[in-house]
Amino acid sequence: MGLYSGMHGLTAYVGFFEMSKPKKGEYVFVSSACGAIGQIVGQLAKIKGCYVVGSAGSDDKVNLLKTKFGFDDAFNYKKETDLEAALKRCFPEGIDIDFENVGGAMLDAVLPNMRLGGRITMCGMISQYHLERPEGVRNLMYIITKRLRMEGFVIFDSIAVYRQFEEEMAGYLREGKVTYLEDIVQGLDAAPAALIGIYNGLNVGKQLVSIA
Template identity: 60%
Template sequence: MENKQIIFKGYIDRAPEITDMELRKSKISMREVVRSMEDGEIVVKNLYLSCDPYMRGRMRDFHNSYIPPFQPSSVIEGFGVSKVLHSKNHKFKAGDVVTGFTAWEEYSVIHNTAQLRLIDNSDDDDNSVPIPLSYHLGLLGMPGFTAYAGFYEVCAPKKGESVYVSAASGAVGQLVGQLAKLHGCYVVGSAGTTHKVDLLKNKLGYDHAFNYKTEPHLDASLKRYFPKGIDIYFENVGGPMLDAVLLNMAIHGRIAVCGMVSQYSLSTPHGIHNLNTLVSKRVRMQGFLQSDYLTLFPRFVEDVTAYYRQGKIVYIEDMNEGLESAPAAFVGLFSGENVGKQVVRVAAE
């Protein structure tokens, strides 16, 4: 059978382009693949693949990071939802649906299954709201857990506090804002298009939202929405936005640094000039990874599943069709083309 793959061509120090990846087609014999399987391995058919900004860092030849770089001329890897076809692993059987790291290809042999999670929809019944499988890459996946752990553990929110979220309609930001509203906070978000701003206000429940691209002075914009200062800033962007936020933090405010997507493709990142406010306003600024809080994952799944099924939160996906669309879907993350969590559907469920 044919196995399509997305190959990483080589390291870059600029914004990613579609031509940095290539579609490769090869023939495989599933019989031979199964025959050569080792104990502990599984063979999967990939159903959905996740496009995430952190993957840009893996396109740089930089080894001093929490995750190693991609290897040139090798298949790109990332989070996915996959169906088990064959198994030599006692934890998984044929027919199971799993989520975790896989390769950007139609069929994969997964050697390291330690971080794979079985998707169990056995609690679904005729009266419950079904959870789409692709949501295990967003709402109930790494982005959703990043929002959950970052907001509750790093931000340490209190009811009535003022919360600002940048890239607020993205995979992480859209859930942060909704969790903050459920917690009783005042929430403002920013995004890069009028459509996204409308979604923030009319679908995701933000108190206010603005298009940062049409605001000539970010400092003045933030003062307008936060006249008493920002208690919590969930940082997804970096650069000039962070500089403006630092001028508008409230005393004892908290900044959870989740990502800085505006800086990932710059050879020389934007310098931050207002760090002195961390001292004068006693602000705590903390970077974090969702993997720091994995002990909370079962509670996260339980809480967010309940919120979704009760209609207390919604989630927005941007779905591309076919493995061949994956490079364009990934590249679009860095120009704001996606609306919500970017996912690629590789095959029918």
């Protein structure tokens, strides 16, 4: 696992274990779950003994989540007309941990589905980066009524954890408990389309450009 992928693994590791404070048996939701970070978060959640559901933007990715990455369930958010209802269907008992990579409408759908004392770990908001004016999130009242904690982090604050992460993750990789996929295109000419593809959800895992 190269340094670049390593940074995404570290992000998943810190965001899940340190920020989200998971307990065995808890219900975990990962948005953009087929992305470089989401793939790993779901597998760490399984190692911890959690129930984990992911969302992704194609049936192929949903299939990957359930087969290759061992998610308990997954759904294609592009096929759902009501994200709040989709989460309710996947989590009849509610969500303890939301690992948030998407923001906007997805986050708004998560809030009413959270359980008392739940944690929302804010890792990214991919749905918002290309918007001139971000979408408004209307369901923040649930932060009070459900006693939620929503917390953001930036991985560069946690570089000190790298050695510990590396040792632990190397073990998981050796034991086959964690796997990952990268999306590699060939040549700089392919880079612009690959970049646009990220925002359209075409990549599976970290989008890399091979230039040699």
